[in-house]
Amino acid sequence: MKVLKFGGTSVGNPHAIEQVCDIIKNNNLQDRCAIIVSAVGNTTDMLVKCGQLAYHKNEKYRYFIEEIEIQHLNIIRALFPSQSNFISSIKKRLNFLEIFCDSIFHVMELSKRSLDRIMSLGELISSYLFYEKIKEYGFKTIWKDSQELIVTDERYGCAQVDIIKSYKKIQYFFSIESAPYAILPGFIASSPRKEVTTLGRGGSDYSAAIIAAALKAEVLEIWTDVSGIMTADPRIVLQAFPIENLFYEEAIELSNLGAKVIYPPTLHPVIEKQIPILVKNTFSPSEKGTRINNAPCFKHSVTGISVKKNMTMITLKGIGMINILNYLKRLFTVLSREKIQVLFFSTSEHSILLGIEESEVMQIKNSINNEFSQEIDKKYLFPVLVEQDLSIITVIGDKTKNMHRTSARMFITLSKNNIYIRDLAYNVSKKNMSAVIKNSDFKKALNVLHETFFEIPPKPINLFVAGIGKVGRKLLEHISIQKTYLIKELQIQVMGLCNSKTMYFEEQGIDVKNWKKNLESGNRMRLHRFIEKIHLMNMHNSIFIDATDSQDVARTYDKLFVKGIGVITCNKIACSSSYKDYKNLKKIARYFKVPFFLETNVGAGLPIISTLNDLLNSGDKIHLIEAVLSGSINFIFNHFKSGRTFSETVREAQKRGYTEPDPRIDLSGIDVMRKILILVRECGDSMELSQIRQKPFLPEECVKANNVESFYEKLSQYENYFGRLREEAKNKGKKLRFMAKYEKGNANVELKSIGPEHPFYQLEGDDNIILYKTQRYYEQPLIIKGAGAGAEVTASGILSDIIKASR
Numbered sequence: 001m002k003v004l005k006f007g008g009t010s011v012g013n014p015h016a017i018e019q020v021c022d023i024i025k026n027n028n029l030q031d032r033c034a035i036i037v038s039a040v041g042n043t044t045d046m047l048v049k050c051g052q053l054a055y056h057k058n059e060k061y062r063y064f065i066e067e068i069e070i071q072h073l074n075i076i077r078a079l080f081p082s083q084s085n086f087i088s089s090i091k092k093r094l095n096f097l098e099i100f101c102d103s104i105f106h107v108m109e110l111s112k113r114s115l116d117r118i119m120s121l122g123e124l125i126s127s128y129l130f131y132e133k134i135k136e137y138g139f140k141t142i143w144k145d146s147q148e149l150i151v152t153d154e155r156y157g158c159a160q161v162d163i164i165k166s167y168k169k170i171q172y173f174f175s176i177e178s179a180p181y182a183i184l185p186g187f188i189a190s191s192p193r194k195e196v197t198t199l200g201r202g203g204s205d206y207s208a209a210i211i212a213a214a215l216k217a218e219v220l221e222i223w224t225d226v227s228g229i230m231t232a233d234p235r236i237v238l239q240a241f242p243i244e245n246l247f248y249e250e251a252i253e254l255s256n257l258g259a260k261v262i263y264p265p266t267l268h269p270v271i272e273k274q275i276p277i278l279v280k281n282t283f284s285p286s287e288k289g290t291r292i293n294n295a296p297c298f299k300h301s302v303t304g305i306s307v308k309k310n311m312t313m314i315t316l317k318g319i320g321m322i323n324i325l326n327y328l329k330r331l332f333t334v335l336s337r338e339k340i341q342v343l344f345f346s347t348s349e350h351s352i353l354l355g356i357e358e359s360e361v362m363q364i365k366n367s368i369n370n371e372f373s374q375e376i377d378k379k380y381l382f383p384v385l386v387e388q389d390l391s392i393i394t395v396i397g398d399k400t401k402n403m404h405r406t407s408a409r410m411f412i413t414l415s416k417n418n419i420y421i422r423d424l425a426y427n428v429s430k431k432n433m434s435a436v437i438k439n440s441d442f443k444k445a446l447n448v449l450h451e452t453f454f455e456i457p458p459k460p461i462n463l464f465v466a467g468i469g470k471v472g473r474k475l476l477e478h479i480s481i482q483k484t485y486l487i488k489e490l491q492i493q494v495m496g497l498c499n500s501k502t503m504y505f506e507e508q509g510i511d512v513k514n515w516k517k518n519l520e521s522g523n524r525m526r527l528h529r530f531i532e533k534i535h536l537m538n539m540h541n542s543i544f545i546d547a548t549d550s551q552d553v554a555r556t557y558d559k560l561f562v563k564g565i566g567v568i569t570c571n572k573i574a575c576s577s578s579y580k581d582y583k584n585l586k587k588i589a590r591y592f593k594v595p596f597f598l599e600t601n602v603g604a605g606l607p608i609i610s611t612l613n614d615l616l617n618s619g620d621k622i623h624l625i626e627a628v629l630s631g632s633i634n635f636i637f638n639h640f641k642s643g644r645t646f647s648e649t650v651r652e653a654q655k656r657g658y659t660e661p662d663p664r665i666d667l668s669g670i671d672v673m674r675k676i677l678i679l680v681r682e683c684g685d686s687m688e689l690s691q692i693r694q695k696p697f698l699p700e701e702c703v704k705a706n707n708v709e710s711f712y713e714k715l716s717q718y719e720n721y722f723g724r725l726r727e728e729a730k731n732k733g734k735k736l737r738f739m740a741k742y743e744k745g746n747a748n749v750e751l752k753s754i755g756p757e758h759p760f761y762q763l764e765g766d767d768n769i770i771l772y773k774t775q776r777y778y779e780q781p782l783i784i785k786g787a788g789a790g791a792e793v794t795a796s797g798i799l800s801d802i803i804k805a806s807r
């Protein structure tokens with residue numbers, strides 16, 4: 001014998017009901033089968049509403065009755081297009097509902113008993129309707145009213161089942177009835193006086209469990225609209241997956257602490273009889289679902305993670321607590337009197353911390369203060385302290401495994417992600433570990449813990465991109481193109497975008513292919529709002545990408561670090577401003593253990609900074625750095641040939657995306673000074689920009705031009721000067737290279753003419769070259785060479801920083 005229970009969504013519409021019939025048809029049942037059915041969709045809620053409205057003299061109850069009727073008749077018409085001879089029996093029940101509500105309306109009385117009568121109609125109708133459909137499939141089926149089988153006391157609304165009497169009735173019925181399928185309404189039962197009663201929350205599960213236990217069924221199948229009990233709430237953790245096997249105890253823990261698929265107290269009868277429970281998805285029946293029993297199986301060290309939101313912590317404390325006789329007994333007497341469920345408990349010699357539902361706080365606070373009023377007056381204790389807006393996150397450990405490593409990982413993961421932990425506690429069995437955290441952190445906490453305990457790639461990375469200019473745009477393009485490749489390792493999502501005018505966010509991730517349209521539809525850009533929103537979204541694995549040239553944006557990094565958000569930047573301003581600020585940023589990022597990558601600050605996509613760090617971290621010493629670090633200037637001098645003006649060549653470099661947004665930053669030497677300064681600082685030297693010696697080659701008048709256009713005008717007035725520079729070098733068989741050098745604590749940048757003997761002579765296009773002469777690479781210095789400017793290579797450098805940061 002199998003017992004199958006189908007919940008409200010499984011019979012919520014004609015398609016779902018047909019799906020359920022297919023499940024039964026495909027089940028290949030050799031055995032007999034009891035099928036317990038919930039009310040259609042949200043019928044029970046609507047029935048309750050009818051009763052309450054009628055009681056409050058609100059005629060709108062008629063509207064809800066009509067709604068219920070329409071909903072059911074629509075299902076009937078869709079399922080039974082040609083014949084509907086049983087409609088009259090359903091109409092009879094709905095007529096009864098109307099008459100019953102009319103009387104409530106007139107007498108203005110609604111007892112729990114009456115409400116049970118009203119609520120019972122949902123299951124009575126749905127099970128009957130389902131019975132008629134299943135018969136059409138040619139199955140030999142009977143319909144049986146559960147009121148005749150399950151006996152309860154008279155606690156209407158949540159009646160207590162007389163297990164012995166009910167088991168006898170169920171066993172007797174199934175012994176005399178031979179039809180292989182029996183359809184029964186869930187949730188309802190009857191009192192000894194034959195009045196309808198209902199079984200409270202999870203009532204249909206309870207009906208199914210009682211029938212399964214009475215018949216010693218081989219399995220109880222709970223069919224619902226999710227694919228089993230998940231490792232975490234799938235609405236919050238996209239990577240959550242169904243748990244294949246659970247021990248009864250673990251299922252109880254998971255459900256008590258937030259997983260809503262089953263309501264274990266109602267499953268007590270089957271757990272007692274050790275009957276396996278299978279949770280399956282009606283809409284995806286081929287999926288395995290979750291099997292709950294006590295059979296050994298392979299599992300992760302953690303079974304699942306659950307969260308209880310909107311909790312309140314109440315603390316009773318005082319140095320006199322230890323001297324108060326029976327204080328725990330008194331406290332728990334108050335809690336039990338007030339029917340308060342404690343979901344978190346931790347204690348020390350002079351304090352007790354209790355986690356309860358937010359809604360119960362005022363009532364319990366006053367009661368505890370009253371109970372201990374004398375001790376509070378004598379200052380042995382403080383009045384109850386209340387902390388709100390908290391969540392309890394619990395990692396449920398595999399009951400067969402040791403939890404000490406798991407709890408350490410939980411603590412490290414939360415603190416590494418900058419999640420404030422108010423308190424931590426093991427449960428009694430030492431198999432579950434709970435942390436009290438802020439409500440605002442619960443999504444992030446759930447995601448990072450899920451990642452730590454369950455996830456295999458792809459790892460989710462949430463990006464916020466500031467600056468959608470040449471580089472930013474290319475980056476979005478790379479992300480969209482590489483998505484299929486990256487998906488194996490990373491699931492990169494762009495959650496926020498901005499340029500200097502607008503900003504745009506999407507909690508589910510932005511469609512980067514349509515970034516332009518999205519950004520245009522965004523809100524007016526306010527930098528502090530952009531940063532605030534990133535904080536508010538509070539997403540795990542968040543990375544801020546700075547693809548702007550803005551000083552204001554560069555000044556926000558520390559505000560991101562302290563919230564656990566990493567920064568990847570191609571904007572050189574942050575690391576080339578004062579040494580104090582540079583050092584501070586590095587320190588804060590290290591302290592908060594967040595990624596801070598700036599590879600593209602020097603040499604665009606070339607691995608210049610990472611190579612330098614690798615050398616230094618492995619104990620090498622830098623003797624000399626010599627480099628051509630300006631892709632644009634190199635391009636300009638390589639292309640400034642006779643027949644071409646200097647200003648035309650600069651325009652060409654800008655058009656190709658090699659220059660800074662303002663090309664004077666390149667030609668004045670500042671860009672290269674910033675780059676060499678960053679390398680010097682990475683070497684550990686506390687240099688300032690002003691300490692770099694430079695020989696400018698750009699006439700002062702051009703530097704001081706009011707804007708970029710007038711700068712170009714000024715440049716054209718100096719064509720002869722630039723032509724002379726070129727010819728002088730050419731006549732000596734040399735080439736012009738704008739070089740940077742760092743040696744013995746000094747750094748300088750200057751335009752040099754170099755001959756073919758120099759390793760930098762053969763430097764094509766917009767290439768950069770860097771030479772590291774180190775203790776280990778002394779005779780033959782280490783050289784890195786390649787394209788050193790342009791949106792393409794810079795964006796790919798940022799992408800590789802993103803990949804590094806995700807590790």
Ligand SMILES: NC(=O)C1=CN([C@@H]2O[C@H](COP(=O)(O)OP(=O)(O)OC[C@H]3O[C@@H](n4cnc5c(N)ncnc54)[C@H](OP(=O)(O)O)[C@@H]3O)[C@@H](O)[C@H]2O)C=CC1
Nearest residue numbers: 467468469470471499500547548549550570571661789790
């Ligand atoms: N090009 C290259 O080869 C390399 C560039 N870099 C660096 O990359 C950065 C970007 O360069 P590039 O893409 O060429 O420059 P662009 O001028 O093309 O783009 C800059 C972007 O930043 C935005 N922006 C400017 N100020 C702000 C602000 N306060 N808030 C929000 N957004 C802002 C601009 O907005 P709007 O569109 O509204 O003006 C624009 O979208 C620069 O710092 C540059 O030094 C680094 C290595 C190589």
Ligand SMILES: N[C@@H](CC=O)C(=O)O
Nearest residue numbers: 630631632659660789
């Ligand atoms: N403007 C820069 C681009 C990279 O930083 C350059 O010309 O090298």
